Amino acid sequence: MEETVGGETRIQDRGVAETVDPAALKGKRPRHEKRIRGGVSAELRHDSAEKHVTGAARYTDDEPELPGTLQVYLAMSTKAHARLVDLDLDKVRDAPGVVAVLAAADIPGKNDYSPVFGDDPIFADGVVQYVGQPLFVVAAETLDAAREAAKLVRVEYADLPAAITIEEAIAHADEAGRDLMDPYEMRLGDADGALAGAPHRIAGQIEIGGQDHFYLEGQIAVAIPGEDGDMLVRSSTQHPSEVQHNVAKALGLADNQVTVEMRRMGGGFGGKESQPALFASVCALVAQATGRPAKCRLDRDDDMEMTGKRHEALVDYAFGTDAEGRILGADIRHFIRCGYSCDLSGAIADRAMFHADNAYDLRAARIRSRRLKTHTVSNTAFRGFGGPQGMLGTERAMDRIAFELGLDPLDVRKRNFYPAEGGGVTPYGMEVTDSVIAEIVEELEESSDYRRRREAVREFNAGNPILKKGLALTPVKFGISFTTTHLNQAGALVHVYKDGSVMLNHGGTEMGQGLFTKVAQVVAEEFRIDVDNVKITATTTGKVPNTSATAASSGSDLNGMAALLAARAIKERLVAYASERYGVPAAEIEFLPNRVRIGRVEKRFEDLVGEAYLARVPLSSTGFYATPDITYDRPSASGRPFYYFAYGAACSEVVIDTLTGENRVLRVDILHDVGRSLNPAIDRGQIEGGFVQGMGWLTTEELWWDRAGRLRTHAPSTYKIPTANDRPDDFRLALWAKGENRSETVYRSKAVGEPPFMLAISVFSALTDAVCAAGDGKRFPDLDAPATPERVLAAVEHVRGEA
Incomplete structure (x- = not known):
């Protein structure tokens, strides 16, 4: 009460x-x-956990196909950059089982599925810009028939110069006088002066590889034509509203004629934010042209060749320090490989800059970024959204500073943390007022036994000429909010039925991260009813409009608060009704577990709801939430783009074989701040999963294009994600007991989707430490990411002077 x-x-x-x-x-x-079952802070399993392991969870591909559903196949370019001289589709159209063949000229609306800049054609028109770019679509009675028909096309190309690598992209851009997007810069203080006056100047470079999303469920969409030209689309997407908008744009319809539904994804990680609009649009075009349902389901090879990846990056850095490793000035340059189009690269490259400081008070810094065009698939959102690349460059510099000055890397890091009392300012002018990183690192340093293990690693390395160990403890400070300010909004719809059961719908999407469970817990907590009484329903643009993507780690923050506000509106109506009906002041009406106390009388929740229904009290409400107190002025590169920061730290111990470069992660200790957790079980799963995925990015997941621009790592046989055997046998994970969000989030929780990914940087730093030991600490390793066995072996040979 x-x-x-x-x-x-x-x-x-x-x-x-x-x-x-x-x-x-x-x-x-x-x-x-007394607690309700499954309210806020309860350790509930994911709502689909049992369905996942038993195979009962229904994904887009599991929905029964309507009679007459056409199977769709996208034919792709075999050239990286060329003019389309001729595209002869006559034999394709005449092939057995083919119902429709569509190319650029057949699109009634706009030939574009881009999220922002209008430069992602559904079908190539006049020119192709990467191997795998869709040329046309075949719709047939079976997928095999569509595939076979596509082979009958006659395509004539005229080759054009292609840039495949970052180095080639820089050369082409310098010759042309422009990059794909304008360069960008952030400044704080006089970086040049600070560098010039620093007693020590440390400079270097690191190449950072990309990463394929490798979601278990590939890209898939189904389009079902309706009355009056309407279209229902089922799409495996993190951004139903964007799919809705792009489908309507392609079909030449208004948004209100297209409805997009999505119950769950089998993984997304950012790869289903902007990319699904292509496949949904293709299906809808076929459905509109034929009047029949259409389904597009990519196999793994086509998916990997056709869809965007994490952005590769080249980071140049120069840091000026004092003798104790305190940073006096920094100059950091990012070269970002965007691919053939803009996609979300502007915001991603910006976030790499936003996180170039990581947890460090740089005081004087200049951060510059170039966004480069290559004739490869357009890179896109991926967990961390550029933040990992920005952080890794700076953490590499921290290791190098420690090496050059003969200091322990952890001591260098601790001396540069943002102060807990505030006063530290980021390179984009935001004061850091909630820094708890020093305290978290101090606790982890003690709980992981870092100092003793550091000595044990030295002793091991002194006695082992072949195997070498490494140890590193690295921090994470990650800003929470969309840096595109208008995206920080969410809506929710809550119905309370007359039997007391509750239906919940919101704009967030479920991709295995447990968002639906958390938001249901918030609603259950507000009504003080068991979570079993809250029904989770599929995301649909027909119920909650104009939603933002489930991304930027903001799913629970935004949708949880919107759902809470919707539930609260209904609750206030129930209180007003009870107060008037029973003549009891509102202050004496209290919601208890599954019941309501009205003065001296207690009623079951469902009984009060039933009475309110008979009294014509509205039992449905929308809720809307917009993140407060955030703003960013891009021209001046200043503002408060983040509502708060999430913090964490990880200590990793590794061992390498100096004869082969093979390596293992032996032990990981993690301490992470999730504020007041909405669901500790789900949060721990997100932290562990994020760390392992980050570990894969930095150790095994290597993307490789040949000189012709063909992706050669396009299947599990050639692209290696971490397996259960790669998970360290000794994995110690704790949520920070003192965690509480100082900003007014839903129940003072903190976002947990993306920040843990960057805890894996500790693995890369530990590998650097082990390679250093292989050369007796005489040279700093020339090691790029991912640190595959080949790269580790080359780095060992480098520090030993053998290469």
């Missing part, structure tokens, strides 16, 4: 009162003597 007395708010339950600040009310859960 809430009661305002003298400007304070008291939350009462069975005579127990807790005084809280009214402004914090939305973000703080009262301490109740």
Whole structure:
């Protein structure tokens, strides 16, 4: 029960009162003597966990096909950059089983599925810009028939110069006088002066590879034509509203004629943010042209060749320090490989810059970024959204500073943390007021036994000429919010039925991360009912419009708060009804576990709801939430783009074989701040999964294009994600017990989707440490990411002077 007395708010339950600040009310859960089943902070399993392991979970491909559904196959370019001289489709159209063949000229609306810049054609028109670019679509009675028919095409190309690598992209851009997108710069203080006056100057470079999303469920879409030209699309997408908009644009329809539904994805990781619009648009074009449902399901090879990856990057750095490793000035340059089109590269490259400071108070810094065009698939969103690349470059510099000055890397890092008391300012002008990184690292240093293990690693290395160990402890500070400010909004729809059951719908999407479960817990907590009574329903643009992508780690923050506000609106109506009906002041009406106390009388929740229904009280409400207090002025590169920061730290121990370059992660200790966790079980799973995925990015997942621009790592046989055997046998994970978000988020929780990914940088730093030991600490390793066995072996030979 809430009661305002003298400007304070008291939350009462069975005579127990807790005084809280009214402004914090939305973000703080009262301490109740009795708990509901599955409210906020309960360790519930993912709502689809049993369905996942039993195979009962229904994905887009599992929905029964309607009679007459056509199977769609996309034919792809075999050239990286060429003019389309001729595209003869006559024999394709005449092939057995073919119902429709569509190319650029057959699109009634706009030939574009891009998220922002209008430079992603659905079908190539006049020119191709990467191997794998769609040329046309074949719709047939069977997928095999469509595939076979596509082979009958006659294509004539005229080759054009192609840039495949970052180096080639730089050369082509310098010759042309422009990059794919304008360069960008952030400044803080006088970096040149600080570097010139620093007692020590450390400079270097690191190449950072890309990463394929390798979601278990590939790209898939189904389009079903309806009355009056309407179109229903089922798409495996993180961004239903964007798919809706792009499908409508391609078909020449208004958005209200297209509905997009999505219950769950089998993984997304950013790869289903902008990319699904292509496949949904293709299906919808076929459905509109034929009047029949159409389905497009990519196999793994086509998926990997056709869809964007994590951006590759080249980072040049120069740091000026004092003798103790304190940073006096920094000059950092990012070269970002965007691919053939802009996609989301602008925002991704910006975020790499936003996170180039990581947890360090740089004081004087200049960060510059170039966004380069290559004739390869357009790179796109991936967990961390550029942040990992920005952080890795700076963490590489921290290791090099420690090496050059003969210091322990952890000591160098600790001396440069943002101060806990505030006052530190980022290179984009935002004051860091919530820094807890020093405290987290101090706790992890002790709990991981870092200092003793550092000595043990030295002893091991002194006695082992072949195997060498490495140890590293690295921090993470990650900004939470979309840096494109208008995306920080969400809507939700809550229905309470007359039997007391609740239906929940919101704009977030479920890709295995547990978002639906967390938001259901928030609604259950607000009504004080068991979570079993809250029905989770599929995301649909027909219920909640104009949604943002489930991305930027903001799913729970945005949708959780929107759902809470919707539930609260209904709850307030129930209180008003009960107060009037029973003549009891609102202050004496209290929601208890599965019941409501009205003065001296208690009723079951469902009984009060039933009465309210008969009294014509509206039991449905929308909720809308927009993140407050964020703004960013891009021209001046200044503002507050993030609502708050998430923090964490990881300590990793590795061993390498200096004869082969093979390596293993032996032990990992993680301490991560999730604020007041909405669901600790799901949060721990996200942290562990994010770390292992980050470990894969930095050790095994290598993308390789040949000179002709063909992706050669396009299947599990050639592209190696981490397996269960790569997970360290000794994996110690803890949520920071003191965690509490200082910003007013839903129940003072913190985002957890992306920040843990960058904890894996500790593995790369530990590998650097082990390679250093292989050369007796005489040379700093020339090691790029991913640190595959080949690269580790080359780095060992380098530090030993053998290469």
